[in-house]
Amino acid sequence: MKFIHTSDWHLGRQFHSVSLIADQRAVLAQLVAFIEENPVDAVIVAGDIYDRSVPPTIAIELLNHVIHQICGTLNTPMILIPGNHDGAERLGFGAEQMKNAGLHIISDFEQMLEPVILRSQSAGEVAFYGMPYSDPETVRAALQTSVSTHDEAHQLLAQKVREHASPTQKQVLISHCFVDGAIESESERPLSIGGSDRVSHEHFIDFDYVALGHLHQPQQKGAAHIRYSGSLMKYSFSEQHHKKGFTLVELNQDGFVSAEPVELTAPHEMRILEGELNTILEQGKTDPKHLDYLLVRLMDKHAILNPMEKLRAVYPNVLHLEKPGMLIGVEQDMASARLSRSEIDMFRDFFVEVQDCDLSAEQERAISDIINQLTRQ
Amino acid sequence: MKFIHTSDWHLGRQFHSVSLIADQRAVLAQLVAFIEENPVDAVIVAGDIYDRSVPPTIAIELLNHVIHQICGTLNTPMILIPGNHDGAERLGFGAEQMKNAGLHIISDFEQMLEPVILRSQSAGEVAFYGMPYSDPETVRAALQTSVSTHDEAHQLLAQKVREHASPTQKQVLISHCFVDGAIESESERPLSIGGSDRVSHEHFIDFDYVALGHLHQPQQKGAAHIRYSGSLMKYSFSEQHHKKGFTLVELNQDGFVSAEPVELTAPHEMRILEGELNTILEQGKTDPKHLDYLLVRLMDKHAILNPMEKLRAVYPNVLHLEKPGMLIGVEQDMASARLSRSEIDMFRDFFVEVQDCDLSAEQERAISDIINQLTRQ
Numbered sequence: 001m002k003f004i005h006t007s008d009w010h011l012g013r014q015f016h017s018v019s020l021i022a023d024q025r026a027v028l029a030q031l032v033a034f035i036e037e038n039p040v041d042a043v044i045v046a047g048d049i050y051d052r053s054v055p056p057t058i059a060i061e062l063l064n065h066v067i068h069q070i071c072g073t074l075n076t077p078m079i080l081i082p083g084n085h086d087g088a089e090r091l092g093f094g095a096e097q098m099k100n101a102g103l104h105i106i107s108d109f110e111q112m113l114e115p116v117i118l119r120s121q122s123a124g125e126v127a128f129y130g131m132p133y134s135d136p137e138t139v140r141a142a143l144q145t146s147v148s149t150h151d152e153a154h155q156l157l158a159q160k161v162r163e164h165a166s167p168t169q170k171q172v173l174i175s176h177c178f179v180d181g182a183i184e185s186e187s188e189r190p191l192s193i194g195g196s197d198r199v200s201h202e203h204f205i206d207f208d209y210v211a212l213g214h215l216h217q218p219q220q221k222g223a224a225h226i227r228y229s230g231s232l233m234k235y236s237f238s239e240q241h242h243k244k245g246f247t248l249v250e251l252n253q254d255g256f257v258s259a260e261p262v263e264l265t266a267p268h269e270m271r272i273l274e275g276e277l278n279t280i281l282e283q284g285k286t287d288p289k290h291l292d293y294l295l296v297r298l299m300d301k302h303a304i305l306n307p308m309e310k311l312r313a314v315y316p317n318v319l320h321l322e323k324p325g326m327l328i329g330v331e332q333d334m335a336s337a338r339l340s341r342s343e344i345d346m347f348r349d350f351f352v353e354v355q356d357c358d359l360s361a362e363q364e365r366a367i368s369d370i371i372n373q374l375t376r377q
Numbered sequence: 378m379k380f381i382h383t384s385d386w387h388l389g390r391q392f393h394s395v396s397l398i399a400d401q402r403a404v405l406a407q408l409v410a411f412i413e414e415n416p417v418d419a420v421i422v423a424g425d426i427y428d429r430s431v432p433p434t435i436a437i438e439l440l441n442h443v444i445h446q447i448c449g450t451l452n453t454p455m456i457l458i459p460g461n462h463d464g465a466e467r468l469g470f471g472a473e474q475m476k477n478a479g480l481h482i483i484s485d486f487e488q489m490l491e492p493v494i495l496r497s498q499s500a501g502e503v504a505f506y507g508m509p510y511s512d513p514e515t516v517r518a519a520l521q522t523s524v525s526t527h528d529e530a531h532q533l534l535a536q537k538v539r540e541h542a543s544p545t546q547k548q549v550l551i552s553h554c555f556v557d558g559a560i561e562s563e564s565e566r567p568l569s570i571g572g573s574d575r576v577s578h579e580h581f582i583d584f585d586y587v588a589l590g591h592l593h594q595p596q597q598k599g600a601a602h603i604r605y606s607g608s609l610m611k612y613s614f615s616e617q618h619h620k621k622g623f624t625l626v627e628l629n630q631d632g633f634v635s636a637e638p639v640e641l642t643a644p645h646e647m648r649i650l651e652g653e654l655n656t657i658l659e660q661g662k663t664d665p666k667h668l669d670y671l672l673v674r675l676m677d678k679h680a681i682l683n684p685m686e687k688l689r690a691v692y693p694n695v696l697h698l699e700k701p702g703m704l705i706g707v708e709q710d711m712a713s714a715r716l717s718r719s720e721i722d723m724f725r726d727f728f729v730e731v732q733d734c735d736l737s738a739e740q741e742r743a744i745s746d747i748i749n750q751l752t753r754q
Contacts, residue, residue: 054431057466064470072473089434093441094471096449097478103471 001120004035005259006246007046007176007213008231010085012059014051015235015270015293016319021058023266027233028062030264031246032069035076040248041120043070046213046229047083047133047176053090067103077102079116081130083176083213084191088132106130106174109142112157113164115171123251125169126208129161133176135191150177150197158203170251173204176213182228185216185242187235201226208255217242218261225256234270237295237320268293268317276300276325277307284314294318299325305353343371378497381412382636383623384423384553384590385608387462389436391428392612392647392670393696398435400643404610405439407641408623409446412453417625418497420447423590423606424460424510424553430467444480454479456493458507460553460590461568465509483507483551486519489534490541492548500628502546503585506538510553512568527554527574535580547628550581553590559605562593562619564612578603585632594619595638602633611647614672614697645670645694653677653702654684661691671695676702682730720748 009028013020035043050059070076080103082088092107104116115127131154139153140146143160147153154177165171178184178191180198191197191214201222204210210226216239218230229247234240245264250257269289273280274297284290296311296318298304303326311318347367351359359367386405390397412420427436447453457480459465469484481493492504508531516530517523520537524530531554542548555568557575568574568591578599581587587603593616595607606624611617622641627634646666650657651674661667673688673695675681680703688695724744728736736744 057464060470061466064466067471068473087434089438089441093437094444094475094480096445097475097480098471100477101474103474 001118001123001126001170001251002038002040003042003044003172003249003251004031004040004246005044005046005209005211005227005229005249006031006232007211007229008048008083008216008235009045009063010048010051010231010235011062012051012055013235018293018317018319019058020233020235021062023233023268025062026267027244027264028066032066032074034262035070035074038248039074040076041118041126042116042128043076043078044128044172044174044211045078045080046174046211047081048085048213048231049080049083049091050086052085053087071102075102077104077116077118079104079106079128079130079174081106081132081174081176081213083133084135084189086133104128104130107132109134109139109157112161115164117169123170123253125166126172126251127165127169128172128174129165131157131161131173131175150191151180151199151203154199155203158207162206170208170255171206172209172211172251173207174211174213175204178214179204179212179221179226179228182215182219182221183217185231185236186238187216187231188214208251209249209259211247211249218245218247220259224259227259229261232264233266237270237272240269240271267291271295272297273315274299277304277310281310281314284311287315290315291317295320295322297322297324301325302349303353305350343375344368347371378495378500378503378547378628379415379417380419380421380549380626380628381408381417381623382421382423382586382588382604382606382626383408383609384588384606385425385460385593385612386422386440387425387428387608387612388439389428389432390612395670395694395696396435397610397612398439400610400645402439403644404621404641405443409443409451411639412447412451415625416451417453418495418503419493419505420453420455421505421549421551421588422455422457423551423588424458425462425590425608426457426460426468427463429462430464448479452479454481454493454495456481456483456505456507456551458483458509458551458553458590460510461512461566463510481505481507484509486511486516486534489538492541494546500547500630502543503549503628504542504546505549505551506542508534508538508550508552527568528557528576528580531576532580535584539583547585547632548583549586549588549628550584551588551590552581555591556581556589556598556603556605559592559598560594560596562608562613563615564593564608565591585628586626586636588624588626595622595624597636601636604636606638609641610643614647614649617646617648644668648672649674650692651676654681654687658687658691661688664692667692668694672697672699674699674701678702679726680730682727720752721745724748 011024071078082091088107092105095105112131115129117125117127119125134153136147136149136153147156177199178197179201204226212228215228216231220227233244243263245262248260248262269292271292272295276299294315308321348359388401448455459468465484469482472482489508492506494502494504496502511530513524513526513530524533554576555574556578581603589605592605593608597604607621610621620640622639625637625639646669648669649672653676671692685698725736
């Protein structure tokens with residue numbers, strides 16, 4: 001049996017006030033195309049399908065479209081759980097009515113013990129258990145227990161699923177949580193403050209596969225069959241070197257066989273460019289990826305007029321600008337440097353910047369005269 | 378064939394800042410109980426299912442619950458269209474996946490020409506065509522035509538449905554619009570300004586039944602088979618004498634047979650009480666419906682201290698207070714009346730109001746002395 005494990009789609013997300021919906025649409029089209037060419041038995045989405053509990057209409061339409069293609073046209077079952085960004089009740093609307101069409105949205109604890117059972121020749125019956133995103137408060141209220149940490153909550157839930165599981169079936173668990181020791185990215189929203197959101201991978205070890213969501217970097221933790229697929233695409237500049245995509249999982253009669261990352265490429269990558277303005281502008285002229293979403297770090301040591309405007313003339317999607325070059329040695333020198341530069345020095349910098357040529361001797365004299373008159377007053 | 382025609386549920390509505398969800402839940406439970414005892418072939422909801430395009434979670438949960446009972450437990454198909462209060466794309470999420478479970482949400486014009494076809498011995502095949510709420514702008518954009526009024530838009534849509542319709546089937550049209558000449562209520566939101574939202578009933582005359590939504594008073598318009606079921610419950614005090622509920626429709630081989638209103642009763646009625654404070658307080662003590670949502674019109678002609686507090690002691694759900702009694706003859710007399718009343722007169726009124734007894738002779742002397750001292754200054 002082969003299935004796709006994906007998570008953290010964050011449909012409707014904005015990045016530096018830019019909507020990412022077109023990129024999300026393009027990346028999901030690649031996912032659909034993959035399934036079309038490489039049929040799988042199921043597609044799992046391990047939470048954070050939307051970026052927020054009340055998603056924008058455009059995100060709802062995109063999810064609807066993707067579901068229509070995967071469940072409808074390609075006749076491939078989908079199993080979804082809400083993450084900490086999703087509104088479980090909103091996402092779960094009509095879940096009961098959608099089951100027969102192969103769309104399984106598992107958004108409460110009762111449904112957690114009603115696994116989606118799929119059959120294949122290679123692996124026999126496989127039971128997919130979805131654990132909706134569960135902070136300790138929710139678990140305490142829903143199950144009338146006294147758990148106080150994410151770890152205790154997940155230990156209890158995993159145990160409940162294990163008790164329910166049939167030995168004649170393989171078991172896949174879907175969960176949205178932070179497994180202790182796994183690597184964070186900048187684009188995740190913490191589940192709680194101060195590290196109390198960490199969950200031990202030990203609770204998950206007995207499953208045949210654990211499809212995790214929440215962390216945006218693809219990774220395994222504790223064992224090869226306990227994995228994060230990572231987010232659908234990059235959601236922060238700190239992820240510029242991540243390979244994003246989904247995980248293709250294979251099970252057989254003996255359980256876990258393999259988990260292979262498959263890359264998806266967003267039309268706009270998120271990249272950091274570092275260098276002096278002129279170098280960046282020059283390379284931009286021939287950069288085939290000049291439409292990428294960029295953070296630019298200008299290393300120039302002198303002031304620059306309207307750098308954003310200049311950069312956007314070649315890289316239209318510069319979303320953020322840093323000027324660390326302006327800060328080099330700043331602690332020691334800033335006060336004295338400012339004081340030691342005369343008005344005429346500063347005007348000369350400004351003139352070069354605006355006119356792109358040096359002051360002529362005559363211009364230099366003229367501005368000197370004016371400044372002298374002014375400073376003498 | 379028998380089906381239920383209902384509309385304008387407005388789930389999630391607030392009334393004078395009070396949530397009506399408990400009343401909506403109770404009324405819908407009566408609807409479900411009716412179907413349980415009197416099986417029908419379908420339940421139609423002709424728009425304004427939610428009160429707003431982004432409904433509160435509690436409203437989504439209630440709709441989910443009702444759908445689960447009607448489509449699931451009672452195995453009765455439901456056909457829903459969005460109204461002007463609903464967000465069509467939000468409401469339409471997963472519609473394709475829900476069809477097989479008997480839940481039909483018709484939220485775009487393509488789906489309008491894919492009728493839900495139900496069969497019965499008495500009426501043969503009946504095609505239910507849902508016309509999602511359509512202002513002229515939407516119709517213009519979706520169908521690339523030049524309609525400019527609601528009337529033209531609905532004429533065109535009805536004509537498209539008629540062209541599609543098969544002569545071997547009965548046709549039921551579901552629409553959310555304002556049929557010209559029908560009676561408005563205070564709780565409807567106008568579809569457009571200045572009467573340009575009116576639609577002629579002539580466009581609908583050839584259908585076997587037209588299930589309308591938008592107007593909150595149950596009524597027929599133009600013919601017995603073109604009907605508004607009215608809203609689920611009262612949504613303004615002006616509707617105090619409306620009978621709310623749903624319409625039970627019967628069709629046979631020859632088409633329309635009957636449409637019978639069936640009443641639903643909200644736990645809290647909306648009523649207007651008119652009279653003097655003491656009379657209302659007195660009757661409240663034995664009023665079995667003292668928890669109703671009330672507008673109270675106090676006819677007393679003198680000032681009353683804290684009337685709301687007094688009323689709510691017996692009628693906890695007084696939501697609005699009017700004092701027309703205070704205004705009688707006010708135009709002529711107010712200025713002179715105020716001026717002609719001495720301080721001692723006003724204090725006497727106040728004392729009676731607070732203490733519920735007259736000033737004693739001694740008290741009268743004391744307050745007179747104090748006032749005299751003060752006014753002499």
